[in-house]
Amino acid sequence: MSSLTFDNRPGVIWYDGEMVPWADAKLHVLSHGLHYGSGVFEGERAYGGVVFKLDEHTRRLHESARILDFEIPYSVEEINAACNALLAEQGLKDAYVRPIAWRGSEMMGVSAQHNRIHLAIAVWEWPSYFDPAQRLKGIRLDIAEYRRPDPRTAPCKSKATGLYMICTISKHAAERKGYADALMFDWRGYVAEATGANVFFVKDGVLHTPTPDCFLDGITRRTVIELSRRRGYELVERHIKAEELSTFSECFICGTAAEVTPVSEIGPHRFTPGEITFNLMNDYLAEVQPKSAAHKQMAAAIG
Numbered sequence: 001m002s003s004l005t006f007d008n009r010p011g012v013i014w015y016d017g018e019m020v021p022w023a024d025a026k027l028h029v030l031s032h033g034l035h036y037g038s039g040v041f042e043g044e045r046a047y048g049g050v051v052f053k054l055d056e057h058t059r060r061l062h063e064s065a066r067i068l069d070f071e072i073p074y075s076v077e078e079i080n081a082a083c084n085a086l087l088a089e090q091g092l093k094d095a096y097v098r099p100i101a102w103r104g105s106e107m108m109g110v111s112a113q114h115n116r117i118h119l120a121i122a123v124w125e126w127p128s129y130f131d132p133a134q135r136l137k138g139i140r141l142d143i144a145e146y147r148r149p150d151p152r153t154a155p156c157k158s159k160a161t162g163l164y165m166i167c168t169i170s171k172h173a174a175e176r177k178g179y180a181d182a183l184m185f186d187w188r189g190y191v192a193e194a195t196g197a198n199v200f201f202v203k204d205g206v207l208h209t210p211t212p213d214c215f216l217d218g219i220t221r222r223t224v225i226e227l228s229r230r231r232g233y234e235l236v237e238r239h240i241k242a243e244e245l246s247t248f249s250e251c252f253i254c255g256t257a258a259e260v261t262p263v264s265e266i267g268p269h270r271f272t273p274g275e276i277t278f279n280l281m282n283d284y285l286a287e288v289q290p291k292s293a294a295h296k297q298m299a300a301a302i303g
Ligand SMILES: Cc1ncc(COP(=O)(O)O)c(C=O)c1O
Pocket: 043, 193, 194, 195, 196, 197, 198, 215, 216, 217, 218, 219, 220, 221, 254, 255, 256, 257
């Protein structure tokens, strides 16, 4: 599966309410979403046939669109049902789920008052975001040159396609230097997040994580905070200065794709993945497994 390109795979994509053969799920080159970045998306994972926190993801998709001044013409319930139907249709239990909404081609200019809003959902197998062996040792992060923007200069609470421009540039620069990813600071110089995941640190047995005031307050991040509470760990959410990086003993990043991934290096700073990181990594893997009878029923229906 991994050697296949993303424009031609077996099966179907859910596209504006229809199941469309994968290779036919196309859009016109004069789409507003392509030219002006008016697109919002989600990244979700299904475990055992059940999408973890599906409703939260779909609500965030709706909210992301609202922030970009458009309304997705499908309700949260309809989108949830479409994600589940697509997983069943594709016969996938452990999969990545990618809904995306964008402005179409009716108007071509900055203003897009009358453009149709499209929604597509694709699912595919996607085992681990980082190399599994490297993941246990801890991945190495570069320090990005770009900074997460001031909320007054970008819609930072939206999972908008355009916000990923600086992530791709930063991740490419990191990969060219042999790093797995990059840590981004924010416009004030505080530690923000990785290019597609939030970050946590440990010092003297206490967890520290940046206040999400100019970047995504990830669903995984909130899950990890809940899991650390359950373990009775002390956790401080605060602004973290660059010069503090040398004072932490453990570090990990977390996101739907990355799950909980230990970090061993950020630029010149070194960390040793330890008990707190591994406990939360395992707790997260347990948490995402379907639990309730309803979940099991849904998984069984997928076959
Ligand atoms: C930039 C960025 N930050 C954080 C996250 C983590 O968000 P979540 O845990 O909701 O996947 C993601 C992943 O979607 C992301 O792309």
